[in-house]
Amino acid sequence: MSAETSRGTLIRTIAGREISVKLRDKGFIASTIFFLVIIVAATVIPVILRDQTHDYTLAVVGDRAAAVAKVAAGLHSSADSAAVPNATVTVSPAADRAAAEALVRGGKADAALVSDGAALALIGKDAVTDDLVALAQAAAAQVDIAQVAVEAGLSPDQVQRIAAPTPPTVELLNAQPERAVPPILLVIIFGFLFYFSVLTFGVSIAQSVVEEKQSRVVELLVAAVPVRWLLAGKVLGSTALAVAQVTLIVGVGLAGAGIAGQSKVISQVLGASGWFLVFFLLGFLMLACLWAVAGSLASRVEDLQSTTMVMQVTVMAPFFATVFVTEPGRTQQVLSYIPFTAPLMMPARVINGTAQVWEPWVAAGIVLATAALFVALGARLYEGSVLRTSNRTRLIQAWRSEQ
Amino acid sequence: MAIPPALQVRDVTRSFGTRVALDRVSFDVRPGRLTGFVGANGAGKTTAMRIVMGVLAADAGTVTFGGEPIDLQARRQFGYMPEERGLYPKMRVLDQLVFFGRVHGLGPAVARARALELLEQLDLADRTTDVLHTLSLGNQQRVQVAAALLHEPVLLILDEPFSGLDPIAVDAMAARLRARAEAGVPVLFSSHQLELVERLCDDLVVIHQGRIVAHGDAEHLQEERAGTRIRIAVDGGTAWLAGARGVRVVSTDPRGTVVELVDGGDGQALLAEAQRHGAVHEFGRVVPSLSEIFREVIR
Numbered sequence: 001m002s003a004e005t006s007r008g009t010l011i012r013t014i015a016g017r018e019i020s021v022k023l024r025d026k027g028f029i030a031s032t033i034f035f036l037v038i039i040v041a042a043t044v045i046p047v048i049l050r051d052q053t054h055d056y057t058l059a060v061v062g063d064r065a066a067a068v069a070k071v072a073a074g075l076h077s078s079a080d081s082a083a084v085p086n087a088t089v090t091v092s093p094a095a096d097r098a099a100a101e102a103l104v105r106g107g108k109a110d111a112a113l114v115s116d117g118a119a120l121a122l123i124g125k126d127a128v129t130d131d132l133v134a135l136a137q138a139a140a141a142q143v144d145i146a147q148v149a150v151e152a153g154l155s156p157d158q159v160q161r162i163a164a165p166t167p168p169t170v171e172l173l174n175a176q177p178e179r180a181v182p183p184i185l186l187v188i189i190f191g192f193l194f195y196f197s198v199l200t201f202g203v204s205i206a207q208s209v210v211e212e213k214q215s216r217v218v219e220l221l222v223a224a225v226p227v228r229w230l231l232a233g234k235v236l237g238s239t240a241l242a243v244a245q246v247t248l249i250v251g252v253g254l255a256g257a258g259i260a261g262q263s264k265v266i267s268q269v270l271g272a273s274g275w276f277l278v279f280f281l282l283g284f285l286m287l288a289c290l291w292a293v294a295g296s297l298a299s300r301v302e303d304l305q306s307t308t309m310v311m312q313v314t315v316m317a318p319f320f321a322t323v324f325v326t327e328p329g330r331t332q333q334v335l336s337y338i339p340f341t342a343p344l345m346m347p348a349r350v351i352n353g354t355a356q357v358w359e360p361w362v363a364a365g366i367v368l369a370t371a372a373l374f375v376a377l378g379a380r381l382y383e384g385s386v387l388r389t390s391n392r393t394r395l396i397q398a399w400r401s402e403q
Numbered sequence: 404m405a406i407p408p409a410l411q412v413r414d415v416t417r418s419f420g421t422r423v424a425l426d427r428v429s430f431d432v433r434p435g436r437l438t439g440f441v442g443a444n445g446a447g448k449t450t451a452m453r454i455v456m457g458v459l460a461a462d463a464g465t466v467t468f469g470g471e472p473i474d475l476q477a478r479r480q481f482g483y484m485p486e487e488r489g490l491y492p493k494m495r496v497l498d499q500l501v502f503f504g505r506v507h508g509l510g511p512a513v514a515r516a517r518a519l520e521l522l523e524q525l526d527l528a529d530r531t532t533d534v535l536h537t538l539s540l541g542n543q544q545r546v547q548v549a550a551a552l553l554h555e556p557v558l559l560i561l562d563e564p565f566s567g568l569d570p571i572a573v574d575a576m577a578a579r580l581r582a583r584a585e586a587g588v589p590v591l592f593s594s595h596q597l598e599l600v601e602r603l604c605d606d607l608v609v610i611h612q613g614r615i616v617a618h619g620d621a622e623h624l625q626e627e628r629a630g631t632r633i634r635i636a637v638d639g640g641t642a643w644l645a646g647a648r649g650v651r652v653v654s655t656d657p658r659g660t661v662v663e664l665v666d667g668g669d670g671q672a673l674l675a676e677a678q679r680h681g682a683v684h685e686f687g688r689v690v691p692s693l694s695e696i697f698r699e700v701i702r
Contacts, residue, residue, distance in 0.1 A: 009505075010506065013502065013505040013506055017502050021493075211492075211493075215491060215492055216488060217489040218489070219453070219456075219483075220483060220485060220490075222457070223457055223458050224475075224506050224507055387458065387459075
């Protein structure tokens with residue numbers, strides 16, 4: 001007889017089942033992939049767009065045009081200024097204006113640069129991109145300046161100073177820490193992650209409980225596992241998976257930012273995500289047992305809509321509060337200590353830099369205490385209702401637990 | 404060798420609100436024997452079984468196994484098949500069995516090996532990765548049996564294990580239960596099919612409106628209740644019995660007449676008289692069938 005009553009083993013077994021079922025759930029996989037795609041897109045795409053180098057072909061006719069085009073082609077590699085478009089230019093000499101226009105019309109060249117003596121024309125088909133116009137202007141200016149300077153007998157060093165003046169540096173007396181991502185965006189992203197995760201996992205906990213009731217599996221389970229262990233396994237399994245999912249999403253987001261070279265984003269999000277994850281874990285645990293109760297009050301999946309109503313509001317209201325109460329002040333301060341809104345509001349205040357160092361610790365303590373209370377409450381209600389398979393259980397019956 | 408433990412239910416009482424579901428219920432389930440648990444719908448069979456399995460608590464009374472109160476450690480070694488069944492509809496067959504094996508304390512490797520072995524025996528070896536609800540009801544029932552037997556339980560409590568099974572599956576299930584009993588395991592099963600119970604069980608517990616009205620060795624019960632009924636078949640008919648002294652005619656059919664001895668009637672005198680009327684083909688005590696006993700005790 002190898003029966004082992006170890007509580008840990010049993011709870012792990014129950015939790016393991018919850019996890020493996022969820023990992024096979026198409027909805028869960030789809031939502032995770034969806035979030036990963038969104039987060040990668042949000043971090044990488046702007047960088048790709050910004051860093052994208054355009055390659056233009058310029059048909060050139062005339063000496064002056066050739067000189068300007070040569071400078072334009074060299075501008076991208078020599079200058080690092082934001083004033084110079086991020087583009088390379090390939091020069092394609094043409095015999096005459098007609099030949100250059102033919103190249104543009106035929107799509108072989110993006111534009112033609114034609115000079116007739118001192119006059120310079122940039123010829124496009126439907127339009128000339130701003131990049132090319134800017135490059136041509138800058139190059140023409142440089143060519144002109146250089147020519148005038150040479151005529152005035154300036155040394156090459158002096159020419160260089162005129163052509164590329166040293167810009168002033170900018171200094172701020174009341175400088176804010178530099179933030180690559182607007183704090184409000186981070187708050188909304190984290191808030192939405194919490195909201196979405198608690199809601200989907202909450203509903204799935206409730207579903208898993210009612211499924212066990214409806215299929216009567218619970219009778220087999222209860223014969224071998226104390227009801228509270230069953231609840232613990234369910235809640236811990238879901239919590240572990242939810243935290244893993246959120247950590248994965250945040251981690252992939254950070255990795256994406258790393259690949260995209262956004263080191264500022266990484267350090268900013270890393271600093272904020274520590275408290276976010278702590279509050280995520282506590283907030284999730286706090287509500288998970290209540291979700292299980294919402295499930296155990298139902299006797300069929302159809303009842304869930306009504307038994308989980310209160311819980312849905314409990315999750316939704318704090319999310320909207322966080323999104324709408326964006327002004328730092330009394331309201332934010334109060335909300336960041338109320339157990340339901342604290343998991344969202346306190347990290348938000350940390351991100352905004354309006355919370356004192358000790359504040360998140362106090363709020364975390366409050367949420368933890370509430371979680372302990374709700375777990376005890378949830379365990380009793382779950383115990384009192386999970387074996388009532390015949391019809392919907394009312395809260396008061398579950399509390400009295402006439403089993 | 405130590406005597407295998409027995410299950411003892413003593414004075415168990417349980418009410419739901421004002422309705423008394425079990426009223427001082429006592430019975431034994433002995434090792435090595437199949438015990439049939441019969442009673443009408445709502446008589447209290449399921450409630451009694453749930454109390455044994457710890458799914459319900461008794462208001463009063465005790466349930467012991469091998470003389471010891473049943474704790475979690477003991478209960479996890481029991482095999483249970485609830486009346487309304489209970490498996491995860493959306494879980495794969497093998498995963499499901501391994502899970503229940505783990506819940507009952509088996510290690511992962513052992514649980515897997517046993518599950519595969521049982522599925523093989525139950526002709527479900529090719530369905531291991533199928534999701535349960537895609538199986539036919541009969542096959543789901545087999546998986547349920549496997550879930551109850553997986554951890555080689557020391558006591559089997561089966562609520563209506565034969566319901567929904569075709570005759571061949573009934574025989575297979577009966578053989579399986581018999582094998583478990585012969586291995587020294589006490590087996591308690593409830594059933595509505597009295598002929599089946601009569602054919603199978605060694606011991607009998609009859610419950611009626613929350614009270615045990617009969618329990619013990621099935622043959623013994625039948626003997627006890629056989630009482631003073633005698634079936635007589637004589638050449639030339641038995642019409643003369645109507646006037647015989649100390650005899651009441653119970654029923655007559657082509658095979659003969661069943662009489663009950665009353666007012667100190669004497670069986671030997673009746674036999675002598677029967678022989679005077681013609682050649683006696685049959686003269687013997689009538690042992691009541693289980694359904695007859697059942698109907699009688701619940702009257």
